[in-house]
Amino acid sequence: MTDNSNSSKNYAKILHEIVNKKYKKRLLVNKLVTMFTIVCVLAAIIPLGSILLEVVKNGASAISFEFLTQPQGSIGSGRGGIGPAIQGTVIVVGLASLIGAPVGVLAGIYLSEFAKGGIFPDLVRFFNDVLTGLPSIVIGIVGYVIIVLSIGSFSVLAGSIALSIIMIPIVVRVTEETLKIVPYSLREAGHSLGISKAKITLSIVLPSAKNGILTGIVIAISRIAGETAPLIMTILGTSLFFTGITGPVDALPLRIWRLASQPYESAHAFGWGSALILIFMILTLSVGLRFLARTKSFKADY
Amino acid sequence: MTSFGSKNSRYISSLFVVRNKRHDKLFSGLVIGAAAYTLLMVGLVAFSVTRGSIDIFSAEGIQFVIQSNWNAVEGRESFGAFPYIIGTLLSSAIAMAIGVPISLAIAIFISEIAPPRIGTPLSFVTELLAAVPSIIYGLWALFVFRFWVRDLIEKPLYDTFHGSLPFFAKTPFGLDIFTAGIVLAIMIIPIISSICREVMRVVPDSQREAAYSLGATRWETVRMAIFPYVKSGLVGASMLGLGRAVGETILVTMIIGNVIGPSAIPTTFFSQGQTLSSLVANEFNEASSDLHLSALIALGAILLVLTMGINVVARLLVKKKIKASSGAKSQ
Numbered sequence: 116m117t118d119n120s121n122s123s124k125n126y127a128k129i130l131h132e133i134v135n136k137k138y139k140k141r142l143l144v145n146k147l148v149t150m151f152t153i154v155c156v157l158a159a160i161i162p163l164g165s166i167l168l169e170v171v172k173n174g175a176s177a178i179s180f181e182f183l184t185q186p187q188g189s190i191g192s193g194r195g196g197i198g199p200a201i202q203g204t205v206i207v208v209g210l211a212s213l214i215g216a217p218v219g220v221l222a223g224i225y226l227s228e229f230a231k232g233g234i235f236p237d238l239v240r241f242f243n244d245v246l247t248g249l250p251s252i253v254i255g256i257v258g259y260v261i262i263v264l265s266i267g268s269f270s271v272l273a274g275s276i277a278l279s280i281i282m283i284p285i286v287v288r289v290t291e292e293t294l295k296i297v298p299y300s301l302r303e304a305g306h307s308l309g310i311s312k313a314k315i316t317l318s319i320v321l322p323s324a325k326n327g328i329l330t331g332i333v334i335a336i337s338r339i340a341g342e343t344a345p346l347i348m349t350i351l352g353t354s355l356f357f358t359g360i361t362g363p364v365d366a367l368p369l370r371i372w373r374l375a376s377q378p379y380e381s382a383h384a385f386g387w388g389s390a391l392i393l394i395f396m397i398l399t400l401s402v403g404l405r406f407l408a409r410t411k412s413f414k415a416d417y
Numbered sequence: 418m419t420s421f422g423s424k425n426s427r428y429i430s431s432l433f434v435v436r437n438k439r440h441d442k443l444f445s446g447l448v449i450g451a452a453a454y455t456l457l458m459v460g461l462v463a464f465s466v467t468r469g470s471i472d473i474f475s476a477e478g479i480q481f482v483i484q485s486n487w488n489a490v491e492g493r494e495s496f497g498a499f500p501y502i503i504g505t506l507l508s509s510a511i512a513m514a515i516g517v518p519i520s521l522a523i524a525i526f527i528s529e530i531a532p533p534r535i536g537t538p539l540s541f542v543t544e545l546l547a548a549v550p551s552i553i554y555g556l557w558a559l560f561v562f563r564f565w566v567r568d569l570i571e572k573p574l575y576d577t578f579h580g581s582l583p584f585f586a587k588t589p590f591g592l593d594i595f596t597a598g599i600v601l602a603i604m605i606i607p608i609i610s611s612i613c614r615e616v617m618r619v620v621p622d623s624q625r626e627a628a629y630s631l632g633a634t635r636w637e638t639v640r641m642a643i644f645p646y647v648k649s650g651l652v653g654a655s656m657l658g659l660g661r662a663v664g665e666t667i668l669v670t671m672i673i674g675n676v677i678g679p680s681a682i683p684t685t686f687f688s689q690g691q692t693l694s695s696l697v698a699n700e701f702n703e704a705s706s707d708l709h710l711s712a713l714i715a716l717g718a719i720l721l722v723l724t725m726g727i728n729v730v731a732r733l734l735v736k737k738k739i740k741a742s743s744g745a746k747s748q
Contacts, residue, residue, distance in 0.1 A: 145634035149530060155522035156539065159610075162603045163546045166557045173560075221451030229445050230452075239452045242459040248657070248728030249721065250664025252694045253466065256717045259701075260465035280458050287455060311437035313444030334548075341550020344666035344694065348701055368552040372667060375556055383560065390553050401548050 170390050177388025187354040193381030197389050199356045200370035203271075204393075206357055207350060207366055208340050210275035215282030215339075216332050222283070223290020223328075228316050240291075246284040254280050255345030262349070269351035269363040277345040282335040289331025293324040326407075333404045337397040343368035367393045466721055469714030472707060481715060487677040489700075489709045496712035498719055500681035504594065504690040505723070507683055508669065509662040511598025516605045516662075517655045523606065524613035525639055540614065547607035555671035558600040563672060566599055567591035571687060587687040590674075594683050594690040597673040601665060605658035612657060616650035616735065617643060653734030660728045664720060666694035675699055693720045 181196050188194025222239065230236035258277030263269055297320050305315035321328070346352070352369040367389050374386035473481055473496060484497030523543065527536045571589030578585050587593075620643050628642035644651070674689025681691045691699075693716045704710040 141634050141637065145636040148636040148639075149526075152522040152526035152530060155519040156526050158519060159523055159546065159603075159606050160542060162557075162562070163542060163549070165561065166549060166553060169557055169561050170553065218451045218454055221448045222455050225445075225448035225452040229448050235452075239455055243455055244732045245725060245728065246455065246458060246462075248660045248664075248724055248732075249462065250666065250694060250717075250724055252664070252666045252697055253462065253717050253721045253724075255701075256469060256697075256714050257462050257465045260469045260714070261461055280462075283455060283458065309437075311440045311444075313440045314437075316444070337548055341552060343550075343552045344698055347698055351702065368550060368667070371552050371556055372671070375559055375671060386556060390556050393550065394553055397548055397550065398545070401545075 167394075170387060170394055173384065173387035174389075174391025177384045178391065182385070182388055183392075186356065187385075190377065190379070190382070193379070193384070197365075197367070197370055197385065197392070199354060199365040200367045200389060201392060202357055203350065203364040204340060204367045204396075206364060207271055207274045207278060207346070208336060210271065210360075211278035211282055211339055212332070212336055214275065215279035215335065216286060218279070219283045219286025219332075219335070220290050220328060222287045223294065224316060224321070226287065226291040227294035228312070228320065243284045243287050246280065247288065250344075251281060251342050252344040252348075254278075255348035258345060258349035266361055268361055269349060270361045271350060271357070271364050272360050274346055274350035274364070274366070277349045278339040278342060281342060281345070282339050285335040285338065286328075286331050289334070290324075290328050293327030293331070294320060296327070297324050329407075330404060333400050337400050340397055340400075341368055341393065343372055347372075367396075462721070466714065466718045470711055470718045472711035473715045476708065481712070482719065485679045485682060487681075487696075489705050491706060494706065494708050496709070496715075498693065498712075498716055500677075500679065501691050501693045501696050501716060502719065503682055504673070505663055505692040505694070505720070508594050508597045508601060508673065508690065508692060509659060511595060511686070512601035512605060512662040513655065513659055515599060516602035516609060516658060519602070520606045520609035520613060520655075520658070521651065523610040524617060527610075528614050528617045529635065529639055529643070540611070543607040543610055547611065551604060551665060551668040554600060554604050555668040558596065558668065559671045562600060563591035563596050566596045570599075571595065575687070583684075584686050587685045589687050590689070592672055592674040592689060593687045594673060595686040597669050597690070597692075598686075600668060600672060601662045604665065604668065605661050608661055609654050609658035612654035612735065613651055616647045616654060619650075620646045649734045649737060653731045653736075656727055656731030656734070660724045660731060663727065664694060664724045666698050670695040670698045693717070693723075 179196075183196055183201065184198045185196040186199050187196065222243075226236055226239060230239075254277050257280065258273040262273035262276060266272070301319050301323060302315055305319050310319075346366050346369045350366060350369070351363040352365050352373060353363045354365065357364050371386050371389045371393070374382045374389065377383075477484075477496065481496060481498055482502070483499055484495075485499045486495040486497050487500075488495045523539075527539050527543075531539065567589050571585075571591070574585045575587075575589050624642045624646060625638055628638040633641065669692050673691060673695055675691055675695060676689045677691060677696065681689075683690045697713045697716050700709070701713055704713060
């Protein structure tokens, strides 16, 4: 009897040791993994810090009134500025948003409010996803073949339409998803008053989802503002100011690319300056929006 | 009197109904039109890529995909996409090998380990990183990061292995497939990690609590309770990142070295290379003939097929996961 309990005590001790050892190992693994994740987070932050630092450090010295407003001087001279590129980006992105935002929001409304099942809505959703994933250079080819070839010139129009193709699927997705969060009771209240569906959508559902949709539009705009590849094939890039909607125009990303491939220090400095302007435009858009969204937060958004 | 009143009210209500119906018809026509426009865009993509590339495919057929000469001189024109397909796949593979583990780790840290007061600003930072345009990554990589890669990674690797490991047997220069892969990884990390985070958020807390109550450590909880639950979603998230890496143009163009012809087939990680998209960006404005242009558009066509395949599979995986979880929640 005593013998038996003794040996079981022994066993318990051994078992305890094994478990303890294993437990320590498990804790160690846990700690290592935690440390690994922290290292990874730091590794992801370093590039962001370095990018912002370099852009500000190298770009700030290039910026002057002349830089912001004048067309480029002769190559390698370090004279002139990127006025046409800033103007071009504003025009092309603005026009693309004028096409993309309404179409995207309307299509999103269709998917969330009007689609009744059947194959068409699913088809729209599926192809919308396909469009989201398309490489931007392929979109550039579309702009080139459809518009540049038919009007015979690289043009603002081709660039804007190409960029709107990138923008629309983003806006459609965000609109649909945001509208779906709007509580159904709001719509029912509208129906019970006998208001038309169009009116319910436009004056009840849409306003309560306003913030989310605006966020989506701004995300899409900042995405297309930084696109370079489709612009190579659609607006070409010139050193002149805007001449007309069917003429070529310059854009910041395109200018940065061209400047970076020139072998002159002054061109590189201009490139950094342009990058600073571009990043400033994009961050102002997204940070400004975040601030706006925080001050007038809607429940429906989150 | 009563009959007049009811008639009147019926008249008024019928007016409303007519107006409402007309509005509704107009508006639903408008939204259906917008939805149809998205389909039209897909049609335009298919049409223009096909029309643009038909010349080269009718001239060379399947040869275009498998041969590796690239000669635009008139009379001796010969175009082959093979080296660029390899270059695209290799640079994306490097990007995935580096990017996916890091993205996963970041997602785990933010959603499972960090307290909200660290996690929230961190997710904001990764979102910022996602908002930086690729041209700026490219500029930074060209003038800053490539020297880091060359001096801190490539040179030590080259010095230790020299010719003994064929992967690293080439004098490091900084403008090569390896650098392109790393910068692509940096670019896709915010994308993958934010989707992973979203996917991991749909795991019900009861799963975590069950694991913790059995005495699991945090890592064991992640490994045994969370990963199996969202595995397909995580794979999908990575594939969405892969789609971005494969299609990325300008960033790659700036740092991959841009060689053409048979020498663009990478022999080591430190070879200069070329991807499908970077070649299009490089030569599009200098295309010397219609056939040359058609060959470039055909590179775009190959890219389109590649990314479409990747994306469709990825979206199916991510969507299935999120749908399944929302179904479970509503039950």
